[in-house]
Amino acid sequence: MSLKHAILVLLETEPSSGYDLVKHFKRSLGYFWNAKHQQVYQQLKKLTEDQWVTFQAHSQTDKPDKKVYEITALGKKELANWISQPVKANSINDALLVKLYGGHLAGKENLENELNTHIDIHQGTLKNLESIEQLYLSLDDDKKAHYLLPYMTLRRGIIGEKAWLEWAEEVKNTLKQADIKKAD
Amino acid sequence: MSLKHAILVLLETEPSSGYDLVKHFKRSLGYFWNAKHQQVYQQLKKLTEDQWVTFQAHSQTDKPDKKVYEITALGKKELANWISQPVKANSINDALLVKLYGGHLAGKENLENELNTHIDIHQGTLKNLESIEQLYLSLDDDKKAHYLLPYMTLRRGIIGEKAWLEWAEEVKNTLKQADIKKAD
DNA sequence: GTACGCATGTAAAGTGTTACATGATTCG
DNA sequence: CGAATCATGTAACACTTTACATGCGTAC
Structure with missing residues (x-):
């Protein structure tokens, strides 16, 4: 759209x-x-x-x-x-979560590997976004005001990535203790 | 895919x-x-x-x-x-952020209204997810173990929605103090 | 000499949305 | 009497991805 x-x-x-x-x-x-x-x-x-x-x-x-x-x-x-016009709320289609949902078919090791790969990607993205934030914060006030709205979208990225990583840690710890049998 | x-x-x-x-x-x-x-x-x-x-x-x-x-x-x-097979990292297409990015065209009031609408939606989603979480937490240990992976995906929703709302509050406060001129 | 940046596209396939279409039963 | 739930689909259109395609200049 x-x-x-x-x-x-x-x-x-x-x-x-x-x-x-x-x-x-x-x-x-x-x-x-x-x-x-x-x-x-x-x-x-x-x-x-x-x-x-x-x-x-x-x-x-x-x-x-x-x-x-x-x-x-x-x-x-x-x-x-x-x-x-109002925009529609965003709809999410996240294949990783589908995989996790059906994770008993994948086996614990497969899940853990996959999760680690994604953690690396998200950590990379977060670092990148944070370095852009540093650039923004070093601007003078005029420029800061000028780029305020794009900066807000950057904040969305930073907050979102942090939350993702927080969740991933939770999953990692949970998986560590859990007994996932590979079915079939 | x-x-x-x-x-x-x-x-x-x-x-x-x-x-x-x-x-x-x-x-x-x-x-x-x-x-x-x-x-x-x-x-x-x-x-x-x-x-x-x-x-x-x-x-x-x-x-x-x-x-x-x-x-x-x-x-x-x-x-x-x-x-x-490894799944690809999720790609985001969020029209609300595009709108915010180009927000100088929308005007402050329009942005604030739109943001409030979305806050309502996300709050509703969060409440819903949290009530499902309560159901999960009241299950006995066998069932909890059985639904562990779907529960992890639910956690993603909860953490994600909380982060979204946290960001939205930040934007609201920022907009309140900011001077967004409606251009053109 | 090879990889990267510049710069543009077509074609086909796959995925998702919107509009249209029907029709019974149940609850308030 | 109206709305919701059950239950299934077609057609057209819109959007996205993948594969294919070209070619010069510059830096290592």
């Missing part, structure tokens, strides 16, 4: 190429909205058809040519409209 | 109709894997084609007839295989 709108939000701040957008998704926005490069290019095509964005081709000599997209008046209208 | 496998996990425990599965998704599993009834029926059709499940029609007089699905040997093999 809204990679299109996520792209519009980014383009509203500054015109960008598809590649720039992908980078942006990988960094800031990507912590709460994932998109592969293919999908970004697909949606840019559709956004162009909708006339919510336009682009200008920039030819470059030392690098590949690129298309720089910017939001149109129609796009701004659509974005304002989307922003004024 | 895996509504099919979530269904197999449920069918591995007991044969069920599509309707039963939907109920199951709405209750326990649904807190970390969402599925509408249409999708469950679609996937049951595909699972049948794959020969991972079979069904028997049960005609009932006072209620509509139903099809009771059960997992096949082939399905069990597939499930065991899926469970032994």
Whole structure:
């Protein structure tokens, strides 16, 4: 329902190429909205058809040519409209939890290994987010005010990751003491 | 990648109709894997084609007839295989955060209203999860051991919702003091 | 010389949502 | 009399992932 709108939000701040957008998704926005490069290019095509964005081709000599997209008046209208509507509560689809739920089929060791792998990933993400937070906190007050809302989304990431890791520790300790028989 | 496998996990425990599965998704599993009834029926059709499940029609007089699905040997093999593979880390797509990120377009009041709506929803979910936890904790030790892994997934929900609410309070307080101008 | 960054895309398959469709029974 | 529960599905559309595809420049 809204990679299109996520792209519009980014383009509203500054015109960008598809590649720039992908980078942006990988960094800031990507912590709460994932998109592969293919999908970004697909949606840019559709956004162009909708006339919510336009682009200008920039030819470059030392690098590949690129298309720089910017939001149109129609796009701004659509974005304002989307922003004024309530968004639906987020729905979660977490395969790791399905696996844990059916963990008696996996066996204790398999579960523990898998959990450890995910703990590493989440710890890495948390460190990364915390280093971005340090950058934010070192800004002067003007800039801090300017980036306040994106910072709030960063806080969501940090609080969320900490909670995830807290939960994972609980599961690890529980598994240690538990007797999980591998069924069938 | 895996509504099919979530269904197999449920069918591995007991044969069920599509309707039963939907109920199951709405209750326990649904807190970390969402599925509408249409999708469950679609996937049951595909699972049948794959020969991972079979069904028997049960005609009932006072209620509509139903099809009771059960997992096949082939399905069990597939499930065991899926469970032994590592799952990918979960990717988040959260429209509320996109909106907050672009919140200067929405205006402070709009953001606050939206946040309050979501706080209500998350508080409701948390209460619900905590009441299920109370049920679990009142079981005798045998049953507790039996439902240990599903309980761990419930804990994920509880810890996750608490963290969400903690974050939301932080955002509320921050917004209260902040000066968000509605741009354009 | 190989890996990484820059830069763009198409095609097909898989997954999920929305709209449409039916119809009986039970509880308040 | 209306709403909820039981019970199943089709069709169209929207969104996401995976695989395939190209090619130059720069740094190690």
